[in-house]
Amino acid sequence: MNAQLSPQLQDNLVEIQDLKKWFPVQKSFLDQLLAGRKDFVRAVDGVSFNIRRGEAFGLAGESGSGKTTIGRLAIGLETPTEGKVLFDGIDLGRQNERELRHLRRRMQVIFQDPMASLNPRMTLGDSVVQGLKIHYPEAAEKHRDTLLDIFERVGLSPARYFINKYPHQISGGQRQRVVIARALITRPDLVLADEPIAMADVSVRALLLELMVQLKQEFNLTYLFITHDLATAKYICDRIGILYLGRMAEIGDLKEVYSHPLHPYTQALMAAVPVPDPHKRRTQTMPAGEIPNPINPPSGCRFHPRCPIAQAICSQEEPELRELRPGHQAACHFAEQFL
Amino acid sequence: MNDTTPPLVQIRDLSVTYKTRLGDTSAVDKVSFDIRRGEILGLVGESGCGKSTLGKALLRMIMPPGRISAGQILFNGEDILTFDDKRLRDYRGRQASMIFQDPMTSLNPVQTVEQHLTEAIQVHDAGAESQSMARRIQALIERLGIMQSRLASYPHQLSGGMRQRVMIGLGLVLNAGLIIADEATTSLDVIVEAKLVDQLREIRDVYGVTILAITHNIALVAEMADRVAVMYAGNLVELGEVNRIFDRPLHPYTQGLLASVPTTEINERKELYKMPGEPPNLARPPSGCRFHPRCPVAMPICSRYRPGLNEAAPGHWVHCWLYQDHPEKEEKTLKVAA
Ligand SMILES: Nc1ncnc2c1ncn2[C@@H]1O[C@H](COP(=O)(O)OP(=O)(O)O)[C@@H](O)[C@H]1O
Ligand SMILES: Nc1ncnc2c1ncn2[C@@H]1O[C@H](COP(=O)(O)OP(=O)(O)O)[C@@H](O)[C@H]1O
Ligand code: SF4
C-alpha cells in the first residue's frame, strides 16, 4: 500500500484523482417537489493533477471556477463527492479524525484577507504560536524561541517588539507577514495559499512575493498557490493549471503554458490580462458572454457557448486532457491547430 | 482634444480633509489639474492615496466627517463649490455621473433595468414619449451588449459585469459630459473587465464623453487612458500623456510603481522592483515631499519643503525636487527633454 512507502519515494506530495465536489442547492421543500429533482452546484467536476514535492503549483481561473473548493479538498477541509486526494501517498478519505489531525500539522493555509483571519483581541505572538500549542503541546518550552525565530524570518524584526502588538497597530503588509508566519511556524510540508496577496498594493505585493519564494526555499515547502491573477502567478509558480467551470482546461509548466497557450479559454484569459505598456494594447476581441452557471454546465466542452472555434462535436463530447507538448496538456478537441 | 479647447474640468489647489480621532486626515492635498474634453484620464495610485476622495469631491459628494477644505473645481468654467442645491442636483443629474466598484449601492433593488433606464430618460427629457423612449432604450442596450431579456431583470439577478453596463447606460442616458468610473472594473474577472474597458473606450469614441478612470491597477491605465495622473499620499505627483508616463516616468514613485507591476511576459527576465516601506497614514503625513521616507534618491531639501507640481516638459507635470530649483537645494536640477 502507498501509505507504507517512505516519503522520499513519493515524487508527488499531493495526488488529486477524478475529484468531484457537488454542493446541494438550497431550495425550499416545495420548490424541490415541483422541480422533481435535486440540483447541485458542480463546483469541482472531475479534476486530476499532481503537486510535486518542492514545487509551487498554481491554480488559476476566474471566480467561481472551483479554485477555493479544490484547495479545501486538497487539505482535507472538505470531503469529496467523488474521487480522492492522496497526501504523501495517504488517502485522506480513509483516515479517521485523529489521523487526519495528525496529518494536518503538515498542511497550512494562508488566506486572502489578513484582517479577517487574525483575532483583533489577540497579540500577534499569541495568534502565531497557537498552531504550535495545538499540534506540539509537548514541546512547550521551545515555543517562544520558535516564535521569535519565525517573526524574524518573515521580516517582522525585532521580533520581541512585534509579538506584543495587535493587528490594528501594524500595516497591511505587516499583517500579511504575520499570517505567513502563523502558517509556517509548525513547519508544514504543504502550504495552501488562497489568493494570499490579492489585497496588497503593488509596491507591497512585490515584497511579499519575494518573501514567499525565499521562505519556500528555506523551509523546503510545497505550495498550492491559488490566484485569479496570471501575472502574479508567474513570479512564484513552477507549474500551473487553468480551471474553467470546475474542470481543468489546461495544465503544464508555467513558462510552457504562458508562451504557448493551447486552450482557447487560456488564450482568452492571457489576452485579457492588461499589459502595463500602452504600446502593446490588446486588439483581440473577448469571448462572448460570461461564465455560465455551474448548476447546469454546458454539455460537451463547457467552454463551447463562448468558444470562437467551436465545432458541432464540442457541444456533444467532453474533451479529455491530452499531452500535446512535453509536460503540457490541454482539454480541447481542436488544440492541434495551435501547436 | 487639442490644447485650444478649454478643459471640461479645472481643479485648483483642492484639499479635502477628514476629521478623525487622530486628528485631520489630509486625504487630498492642494491638488491641481485639468480634465480635457473627450479624454480618458486615468487616475492611479495605491489604496488610501485619495483617489476616491478626489472623485467624490468632483461631484461634491464628500460627506462628514470629510469636507472640502480649500480650492476650486471649475466645470465648464463654473465653480461647482458655489452651486446652490438646485443647481447641484442638476449638475449631478445631467452633467456628471459616477460608476462605483459596487454598482449595487447605486441601483435600486426593486427596480428593473428597464425602469432604471426609463426613469433616467425622464429625468433628462421630461417630455419624452413612450415610443421614442422604447427606441432609445433599444439603441442603448444594443450598444452596451445588454440582452433584451435582461430589461426585465432586477439588479441582483445580473452579473457584476452586466450591472456595470447598466450603470454606464444610465450615465449615457443622462448625456453626462463627465463619467467618473471609480474602480468600476476592480471586482470583475479579467475577461469581463477587458470587455468593460472596450465598452468605455467605445462610448468615448461614439458619444465624446469625458471619462475619469480611477483605478489602483496601473496596467489597466496603460490599456485605456489617453493621459495619466499619479497620486501618492494625497498629492498629485505626476501627470502626462500615457506614452510619456510609461516610457519616461519622472517621479521616483511612478518609476518604482511601474517597475513593480507584474506581467505575464515570459521572456522578461527582469525582477520586480521592491519598493521599501508602505504608504503613510495621512493623519500624520511625512513633512515636505510625502514620498521622502521611501524615496531612493531623496535629498536634504525633500523632507523640509513641499515641491510644487511643475511642468518639466511640455504637457508633462511632476511634483518632485529633482526637477525644481530652490535656494536651499545644492543638488543639480535635472533637465527633461521635450
Ligand atoms: N459551501 C458551498 N455551498 C454551495 N456552493 C458553493 C460552496 N462553496 C463554493 N460553492 C460554489 O462552487 C463554485 C466554485 O466556488 P469556489 O471554489 O469558491 O471558486 P473560486 O475559488 O474559483 O472562486 C461557485 O459557484 C460557488 O458558488
Ligand atoms: N469617511 C472617511 N472618514 C475618515 N477617513 C477617510 C474617509 N474616507 C477616506 N478616508 C481616508 O482618506 C484617505 C484617502 O482615502 P480614499 O480617497 O478612499 O483613497 P483611495 O480611493 O485612493 O483608496 C485614506 O487615508 C482614508 O483612510
Ligand atoms: S473543445 Fe471545442 S469548444 Fe472546447 S475549447 Fe476546444 S474548440 Fe472550443
Ligand code: SF4
Ligand atoms: S521630492 Fe525628493 S523625496 Fe520627493 S520624490 Fe522627489 S527626490 Fe524623492
Ligand SMILES: [Mg+2]
Ligand atoms: Mg476562491
Ligand SMILES: [Mg+2]
Ligand atoms: Mg478608492
